[in-house]
Amino acid sequence: MSGIVFAGLSPHPPVAVPEIGRSRLNEIEDTRTAMKELASKVKESNPDLVITISPHGPVFSDAISILNLEELKGDFGQFGLPEIELSYGLQEDVVEELVRVTKLEDSTGGRIEVARIDEQTARKFEIDPKLDHGALVPLYYLAEASLENLPLVPITMGMLPYEDLYEFGKIIQLIAVKLDYDIAVIASGDLSHRLTPDAPAGFNPQAEEFDQQLIKALEKDRVEDIFELDQDLIEKAGECGLRPIIIMLGALDGLAVEPELLSYEGPFGVGYGVVSYKINGEDKSRKRLDDLLDKRQARLEKQKAEESELVKLARKTIEEYALNREVIDSPQELPPEMEAKRGVFVSIKKHGQLRGCIGTTAPTEDNVAEEIIRNALHAGFKDPRFEEIDINELEDLTYSVDVLEEPKPVDTLDELDPQEYGVIVQKGQQTGLLLPNLEGVETVEKQLEIAKRKAGLSPTEEDVELKRFKVTRYK
Numbered sequence: 001m002s003g004i005v006f007a008g009l010s011p012h013p014p015v016a017v018p019e020i021g022r023s024r025l026n027e028i029e030d031t032r033t034a035m036k037e038l039a040s041k042v043k044e045s046n047p048d049l050v051i052t053i054s055p056h057g058p059v060f061s062d063a064i065s066i067l068n069l070e071e072l073k074g075d076f077g078q079f080g081l082p083e084i085e086l087s088y089g090l091q092e093d094v095v096e097e098l099v100r101v102t103k104l105e106d107s108t109g110g111r112i113e114v115a116r117i118d119e120q121t122a123r124k125f126e127i128d129p130k131l132d133h134g135a136l137v138p139l140y141y142l143a144e145a146s147l148e149n150l151p152l153v154p155i156t157m158g159m160l161p162y163e164d165l166y167e168f169g170k171i172i173q174l175i176a177v178k179l180d181y182d183i184a185v186i187a188s189g190d191l192s193h194r195l196t197p198d199a200p201a202g203f204n205p206q207a208e209e210f211d212q213q214l215i216k217a218l219e220k221d222r223v224e225d226i227f228e229l230d231q232d233l234i235e236k237a238g239e240c241g242l243r244p245i246i247i248m249l250g251a252l253d254g255l256a257v258e259p260e261l262l263s264y265e266g267p268f269g270v271g272y273g274v275v276s277y278k279i280n281g282e283d284k285s286r287k288r289l290d291d292l293l294d295k296r297q298a299r300l301e302k303q304k305a306e307e308s309e310l311v312k313l314a315r316k317t318i319e320e321y322a323l324n325r326e327v328i329d330s331p332q333e334l335p336p337e338m339e340a341k342r343g344v345f346v347s348i349k350k351h352g353q354l355r356g357c358i359g360t361t362a363p364t365e366d367n368v369a370e371e372i373i374r375n376a377l378h379a380g381f382k383d384p385r386f387e388e389i390d391i392n393e394l395e396d397l398t399y400s401v402d403v404l405e406e407p408k409p410v411d412t413l414d415e416l417d418p419q420e421y422g423v424i425v426q427k428g429q430q431t432g433l434l435l436p437n438l439e440g441v442e443t444v445e446k447q448l449e450i451a452k453r454k455a456g457l458s459p460t461e462e463d464v465e466l467k468r469f470k471v472t473r474y475k
Contacts, residue, residue: 003176004251005279006045006184008038009218009241011272012056012137013190014079027267034263034274035138039145041276047184049091049151050142051172051251053244054134054188057156058127061353063113064158064168064247066095067129068121072152074131074139086131086139088152094183095153097175102168112160112168132156134188134240142186157243161351161396162227163292165243169250170289187248189241191215191271194440199269201238202440210237211264211271214245218275219261223249223288227295231352235439241273248277256283303398308474309335310372310401314346317376318399322391327377330369337368337474343404344371345435345471346379348389350396356383361404361424361433372401401474402435407467418447421468425451427461436471 015021016032025032042050058065068090075085095116102112115121122129131139135154142148157165169185176183191214192207193200199207210233217225226246234242258278265272307315313331320328331338345359356379365371376399380389389397407424410416416423422436425448432455434447441447448466449459457464 002180002182004173004185004255005047005182006042007187007248007252007257007277007279008042008185009187009189009245009248009273009275010035010038010138010141011190011241011274012054012134012188013268013270013272014076014133014137015268016137017076017084017140019081019084020076020079028265028272030263030265031267031272031274035141036144037262038274038276039141039147041278042142042184042186043145043147045184045279046182047150048181049094049153049183050147051094051153051155051183051185052135052138052188053155053157053185053247054132055157055240055244056132056134057154058115058117058125059156059159060113060115061159063115064160064165065115065117065156066098067131067154067156068095068116068118069129072131072154074136076133076136078133084140086136086143086148088139088150091151091153093179094175094181097179098171101171101175112164112171113158138186138188155247157247159243159351159353161296162243162246163289163296165246166250166253166289166292169247170253172247172251173253173255185248185251187241187244189239189244191239191241191273192237192266193240193270194236194238195266195271196269202446203269203442204236204238204440206233206236207238207271208266209233210239211266211273214242215261215264215273218245218273219259221257221259224292224295227292234352238440239271250289252277252279252286253289254282254284254287256280256286300395307399308401310338310368310403310474311399313338313369313372314376314399314401315397317373318348318380318389318397319394321377321381322389322394328373330367330373334367334369337403338372339367341366342368342371344368344375345402345404346372346375347400347402348379349398350393355393355397356380356386356389358383359402361407361431368403399475402471403474405470405472407469410466410468413444416444416447416466416468418442418444420470422471423447423451424467424469425455425457426465426467427455427457427463430455430457432457
């Protein structure tokens with residue numbers, strides 16, 4: 001029977017390549033052993049081709065990308081070893097069918113965009129059209145297992161809703177059956193990047209909790225638990241593997257699987273998990289997308305129903321302007337929390353990703369309500385980092401409103417706490433502000449470094465004025 005014959009999760013630390021890792025190989029021996037075992041299991045499944053899913057190729061906010069070159073090449077030049085090069089042929093008919101099918105309306109009510117990265121597109125978007133290390137590290141181990149000549153389809157995740165990524169995985173499975181191919185799917189992804197104080201993305205004490213929850217869900221085949229992971233916990237982990245994992249799980253939808261945790265360890269402050277999935281035919285009880293979609297809709301409706309009055313005002317501001325290009329009036333009767341004059345930040349997210357954020361450190365309007373309206377409009381339609389919000393996005397947007405208390409001068413660094421207080425750094429006309437309780441900002445030193453950079457100052461600049469402030473966040 002054709003279709004998905006194997007799936008697995010592989011990390012992608014370049015140090016796992018012996019020529020790169022050298023004396024540090026012993027620090028990730030469990031991971032290396034497990035990656036070799038994973039490659040052996042792929043070989044045993046005897047696939048016709050391999051699909052890799054990486055988080056480190058060209059990542060788009062609204063599309064999944066596929067490197068679409070007749071000859072796919074990549075090397076470890078960025079790690080000092082350009083002579084280690086891997087080369088594969090592209091399985092073009094799979095790519096063509098993926099693009100064709102995703103242009104049709106999918107079961108999530110829309111269309112999943114697929115961006116094919118050919119040489120012309122790569123030049124246009126200034127993309128290096130090579131296999132990235134997210135794909136290359138697992139492929140290195142497959143090559144060691146004598147699987148270097150298999151054709152390849154290298155996919156890069158998109159920042160789409162998890163349900164859409166899962167749907168895309170289902171499409172991979174359908175195409176494998178239609179084209180009569182035996183396909184091995186390898187999700188490449190590291191887990192938390194914040195396990196220790198010397199971790200590359202900073203330290204967060206909850207990072208380990210994220211890894212434990214995710215690994216347990218994978219080991220027990222609890223797909224629904226992965227979709228129920230707390231978004232704040234995900235952000236605090238600083239992971240890069242969750243979306244590739246979800247696409248892989250979609251490719252296993254409706255199949256009887258036998259998951260096996262081959263290893264997990266967290267050297268260098270980064271979580272590395274290796275998981276294999278043996279396929280044992282069909283299992284209709286594992287068709288889970290409809291249930292996941294229902295739960296997504298229920299979550300959005302629940303969140304909207306529980307919004308604070310401040311967030312409702314921000315939402316109403318955005319929706320009225322997006323639909324009618326009209327600026328709403330401030331409510332005639334203000335609740336107590338909207339009466340004062342305060343600085344306000346309005347943040348907008350889409351599928352857990354920032355979609356706009358603009359704020360004022362000091363009040364510019366007569367009250368918080370007018371400040372919310374002003375900053376919501378700027379966050380939704382004038383944030384230079386993003387396109388204007390489109391009416392088709394409105395149902396997917398979530399909001400938060402931060403109301404700042406009056407800043408107070410700080411005499412010593414002991415008075416700062418990045419979890420409790422925001423900070424303002426000022427020198428002359430140069431000012432930088434950082435809100436409290438931000439992911440990856442766990443120390444006063446890190447908070448000040450970022451605030452100084454936002455002020456256009458050197459991180460080592462000492463002759464600065466400091467102020468701290470508290471924030472009340474409304475959701």
